[in-house]
Amino acid sequence: MLRTVITGVSGRMGSTLLRLARSTPGLTVVGATSRTGSPAVGQDAGTAARLSDPLGLAVLDDLGKAIDAGAQVVIDFTSAEASVEHARLCAVRGVPMVIGSTGFSPDTRSEVASASMSIPIVLAPNTSVGVNVVIQVAAELARVLGEGFDVEVLETHHNKKKDAPSGTALRLAEVLAQSLGRTSDDLVFARKGWLGARAPQEIGVQALRGGDVVGEHTVFFFGEGERVELTHRATSRDQFAKGALRAANWVVAQRPGIYDMADVLGLKRTA
The missing domain is CATH 3.30.360.10 (Dihydrodipicolinate Reductase; domain 2)
Structure with a gap:
């Protein structure tokens, strides 16, 4: 089972990821986070993500503590600024990432690239x-x-x-x-x-x-x-989440570096 942490679980993409991850074979969610000060912090992740039933997993505002549950990959659809902080932490902990956030400046993208020297990161503006x-x-x-x-x-x-x-x-x-x-x-x-x-x-x-x-x-x-x-x-966010979950399964087997969905899907080999 691939042990996964999902950030921003009360947001549009975070809640979609959590819902689909629950029914994805070979994957289990061991951590869920939200920003400090969010009403979601402390709630059950299922409740925070507006799912039909609770998960028995509390939402944290500390990604490090979520990773400590034995995470093997972090899926992050938050914001460019938050994703940079998460990438730094994941690099220190040696945990691969899938980042679907957008709005990166040259400087913030450079910081993600620095983190990718230690861990593999799929950085994709669209995971569909x-x-x-x-x-x-x-x-x-x-x-x-x-x-x-x-x-x-x-x-x-x-x-x-x-x-x-x-x-x-x-x-x-x-x-x-x-x-x-x-x-x-x-x-x-x-x-x-x-x-x-x-x-x-x-x-x-x-x-x-x-x-x-x-x-x-x-x-x-x-x-x-x-x-x-x-x-x-x-027409829905489900296809973004499905692609991100596919990327999560792929990235854990890769060497450190920055990758995109063309790498995940093998499109570069068939170009």
């Missing part, structure tokens, strides 16, 4: 199996279609999401730029005013926010006389 296949396909489409197409990325999320563009949209833009031989300087995140004609090398990345949209990402390839659209729509 489907969306990671879409990212791979988008890169191949860009390569095949080439310079004759204008490329734009549009993402839509619920009105509670704090970062924009989404981590998935940024990852899409990154792989598109790589496929087309472009750089981050070619990414355009806003257009307003008298800009003149669109530069051929631009890759536009735009964000919409509203309602309870779980997540939608579309890559547009605009050509002369034709248009190709590649879309992934998430």
